[in-house]
Amino acid sequence: MFSFQPDRSEYPQPGLDGKLEIDLETGKYLKLWHGPNHPGITGNMSVELTVCGDEVVEGKTHVGYLHRGFEKLMERRTFIQVFPIVCRVCVPEPDFNEYCYAAAVEELAGIEVPELATWMRTLILEMGRFNSYMMFLGGIGGALGLGITGQWMTYVRDLMLDRFEELTGARIYHMFILPGGVRGHLPEGFAARMEEVLQTAETYLADVDKVMFANSVFQLRTKGIGVIEPALFEPYGVTGPNARAGGVAKDVRKDSPYLVYDQLDFEVATGMDSDIFTRAKVRRADIQTSIDLIRQILKKMPKDGPVMAKLPNVLHWKIPRGETYIKGECSRGEYGYYLVTDGSGYPRRINVRGPSYTHAMALLEHLIPGTNISDVAALMVSLHTYPPEIER
């Protein structure tokens, strides 16, 4: 078949200090805003591109469109009042915030969570991971003009939202993982309905494999493009599928097991090429892992028991001085909550560590120069960015 090699003769040369010399006056360059309203942008952020022909010579990420000041807000809320806020830090995968916050509070307040609750939490987190990946598959297809995956995955995600709804009482912001446990038990017949969803998902995913992963156009536009050199992983704090696609088998679920992950049987998916394609592939494998984990959890979890620990009166709950960092593996990598308490009824400081912050701000800027304009969207989606979590 054919192979397109761009002419790079027009590409600006770096100066002695390594910086690009871009003189907009020459008329050779064009500034282009990619986002914040762009179907290829994952959420509200934008990349300020400088292009030369259809080559991107520089990309600057801009955030701030979504700033709600949550971390600051939480310092003025009691510990229980923070609970309904945290899920909003990351819209597409909210449960991770609930878990990390709850676990941090429990650790500093010395609260033991009932066993069944830890299983329920794991279940919720895997359901959330599954849904997050549905958004990813839809997004990466969409970024390359393949609209159908987005439609299918939205449907499958909706089926999972039905399960969320019956379990937690809400579709998007579940507010289910309360410090001390979870708010309820599995509804009657939940496992059977979940199994139906998983089977439907599997048929659609098989079709995604055909229409997307086996698609020559998709492969051409993703293989060898957007490569993250493994040497960048450490300095740029790259974690999760972005790192695993570059051969680093890092997964918090395995490396420092939390909840009930040490009682579950699963492999960490990896790849070698570290390009857009491999990152998508790793996530595709992760989806299957999540499906398997959901099945395992539903089979192995205790059938009965309490799901909430006894809490002090939350209206004047004071937590002794302390600090902790709680982390877990979300769909995008290491997600963590750093909580500092000072003995008062309010958190002294809450800091959210979301992978999007490092991946989409610093790393993306590093990866963009040299790409073709039409690849920017796919590159960005391939890092699996959720801007709300950058702007806590």
Next chain:
Amino acid sequence: MSLREVLTPFSVWKRVLDAPVSIADPFSREASEHYRGFHKNDMETCIGCGTCEAICQNGAIDMVPVEGQNTEKGDSGLRPMIDYGRCCWCALCVDICMTGSLTMSNEYTWVDSDPDAFRFIPGLNEPWKDKQAGYKRENGRVLSGTTRSPMGELHANERIDNFNEICVGYTREEAILEADRCVECGLCVATCPAHMSIPDYIAAVRDQDYDRGLQLLYETNPFSEVCGRICTHKCETSCAAVHEGDAIAIRWLKRHIVDNVPLERRVELIGAPKPATGKSVAIIGAGPGGLTAAYDLAREGVKVTVYEALPKPGGMMRYGIPEYRLPYDALDRDIAVIEAMGVTIKCATVVGVDVQMEDLRQSHDAVILAIGLQMGRGTRIPGSEGAGVERAVDLLRRITAGDPTVPVPETAVVIGGGNVAFDIARSMARLQKIKYGRVGLTLTALEDRAHFLADKEELVEGDEEGVLILDSRGPQEVMRDPSGQVTGLRTWAVTSIFDAEGRFAPAYDESDEQIHQGALVIEAIGQMADTSLLGDALTEKLEWNRGRIKIDSEMRTSEPWLFAAGDAVKGPDVINAVADGHRAARTVMEAIAQGEVVQ
């Protein structure tokens, strides 16, 4: 790139035949059973405690008056109004609701052209009012504690042969745990006759700031050490926590604060009274009513003299309430603080005998009457006149005074089922145990066990101490042998206590007759005031209300210089006497300031 990779994607064309998955009409889609949809509130169950408002991090709830909901005991009359421009449907309000009245429906679509419609009061007339489905908390009320910290008590064996205090008081840990449960709604404050700042002093326990706690107590009650032990604690019946668990142990927490501040420190914390005003007030009766008024007036710089008939001050707190419930030194400490404010208490001075009302009127700017109810009522059944039959308050007074002639026979019968009956029964049981090594006491009451007027603890502890408690028995005759010696009490079974109009008219089953052995019968059926101190002229002059001196809401009698407080005019307990004392003092201060007190 192989041909396969070009062709494979086309294989999914088959999906073209799939039925569409979108829901065409989202309005009729039923949400799940536990969906957190629009709020519902059971207006009759809700008590307007505002705990839902307190927890809402969005400030979405305002407590507002609602037509048809009245302010009453344990109910503020307010109801939550929710602003759906702010609500995020977290349901923390539902989880913490003290009564379980607040729930959610699974309704989630609401279209209205009036934006104000979305600030609504659930429970009035929302369309989903009667919908069953929707979020209800599954784990019960877990966001605030429902179980009371138990109070340590002496075991029956340890207490029956002595008058040692039964309740040992909370440890710090127990007190903090108990204080933690309070949701600071303040419903109890309205019920407390003295309107003590309960949630605030409970907060002081949580904060371990006993100095602050004590100052708060003294703002409204100079008998906090007494009330912390024996208050009738009506506040606890209106506590928000009572709906889904135990009421907060308000009384024990009050006691805990006082127990943790030594006497000298109390005086220090309260501070010195205002400079002397040159005014003087006489108070008759050193019970809680008189002494509270004395405390308030002294703090205002008034010279106060309290005239007390008995050898020691305290009134019924000393001469009625037994030592095992209220140790004398606890009472002494409360009184010591009052005396430290400059109050003079003249004991063993009977007004009407040692000093006349007229003298008091002449030598003081005002006089407050707080003489309580010192005379026991009699049953007037055959045989009840004469030796071998006693009135409970008389006996209790003699026991306190250490009178060696108090009769303690091997067997005795008490008539009455109120707290006074139990006080004398359990005191007598102790004396019997000390004297004979065993208890021989029968208590007979008109009421059936479920409706005793005494507190539940009295029944439990009375049982434990070996008092034979007989319910639904009506006294008919005090039995005497030919020599006149009391031998027991004859009773009939009670079939009803009140007639159709609700008047007191006990009816009996005469065929069910019993004779309870006892060489002493004690009547504990009520007390009355001895107003002979007034003298004929004043008695004639004053306005009366069914045998009691008539007072207005501010404790004024019909005589401008005379005010009255406590059991003699209102009652029925220490905290009401305290509240009266405050009110009387306030009225006296106002009257003095306005020169109203004309001699």
